[in-house]
Amino acid sequence: MRLNKYYSAAFLAFFVWGFFSFALKPLHNYPSLDILFYRVFFSAITMVLINVVFRRNVMRKNWNHFKTIPPKQQKSVVMLTLGGGIFLSSNWFVYIYVMNHVSVNAASLAYLICPIVTTVFAFFMLKETLSKWQWIAVLISVFSCVLLSFNHFQDIFYSLITAATYALYLVSQRKNNDLDKFLSLTIQLIFTALVLLPFYPKYSGTIPVEPLFYGYMFLIVFFFTIIPLFLNLYALKGINSSAVGIMIYINPIINFLLAIFYYNEQVSSLQLFSYLLILVSIVVFNEKLLFPRKLKLVPSEIPVLK
Structure with missing residues (x-):
């Protein structure tokens, strides 16, 4: 996997997200809903300004494209975009609650198992196929979750909810390819802000x-x-989504290390073993990408010296 500016952008994005607790934990005295309200409202306003000031041509191009597609496809775009907003805001709320009121461990576990949960959802909802090694990785991950549930049921319960909401967001957006991704995210945040606004008072x-x-x-x-x-978004312009998918594990690994060495959360040997199993499942799941096979030449393809 050759390092270039696109890989560097993906790495930096998930590396930064790994330290999210530094900004979130100091706000633990504030209700999780308040943090969600202000994050959604401020993010929506900021992204609208970015689009209006810097991306007018993109907005115009996307609107013209939306008007040309069939009505059935227009309805699908609307449903996927707005539904994605609901899943994304749900994930943000659960993640904030877990980080501030459950444990950093549970938050890090959520994004360790998220790619596996996403794959399972995609298999059943999008009929995507899994290789034998990927099924083995899923089983290893499930087994590790069972181990973590012993005496830590609350952690695994909230981790699975957090992972499931983000997985549903990713799966729902895989078919949402008619609009610019950043513009779709802006619409989702505006929709979420409008949904939350009546509940704010x-x-x-x-x-x-x-x-x-x-x-x-x-x-x-x-x-x-x-x-x-x-x-x-910049990284996805130059590398495929599977390469970016591997980078997502940077986030929970940093969270897990912070939980142990910075926040001094207690971690049992069973938890350490379970996290190790999850890391093994990650390697197994991505074995084709991490360990590419060398193509073997068949006899007819072997060059003959004359």
């Missing part, structure tokens, strides 16, 4: 007045939402 706490809150919210919106998404 009743379910939000008092409006934060501490500069600390807005300082960390600035970090969350720009450095842990907008910038990594830009890097991710």
Whole structure:
């Protein structure tokens, strides 16, 4: 896997996301819903400004394309885009809650098993095929989750919910290819903001007045939402999604290390063994990409010296 600017962008995006807890944990005294409200509202406003100021031609081109596709396809684009917004905002809320009220361990586990959960959903919902080695990886991952459920049922329960919501988002967006990805994400955030807006007066706490809150919210919106998404989208211009998929494991591995060495969370030997099994399942699942076979020449293809 040759390192270039696209691989570097993907690596940097997930590396930055790995330190999300640094901006999220200081806000643990604020309700998870409040953090979700402000993250969605501020992110939506920021992304609208980016599109209006820097991407007018892209918006115009996408609108003209949308008008030319058949009505049935238009309906599919609308449903996939808005449904993706619901899954994405659900994932954000559960992740914030897990990070601040369950454990960093549970949050890191969620994104370790997310690619496996995504693959299983894609197999049943999109009829995508799995190789023998990929099925073995899925079984290893399931077994590790069973081990983690012993005496840690809460962690595995919330991890699976977090992984499932993001997996459903990814699966739902695999067929949503008629619009520019960044524009689709902007529409999803606008839709999510509009859905959340009626609930804000009743379910939000008092409006934060501490500069600390807005300082960390600035970090969350720009450095842990907008910038990594830009890097991710840029990376997908030059490398395929499977290559980017491997990079996603940078995020939970950093989370897991922070949980042990920075947040001093207790980790049992069973948990360590289970995480090791998940890492093994990751290698097995991506064995074709990590260990490409050399093509063997058949006798008729062997060059003959004359």
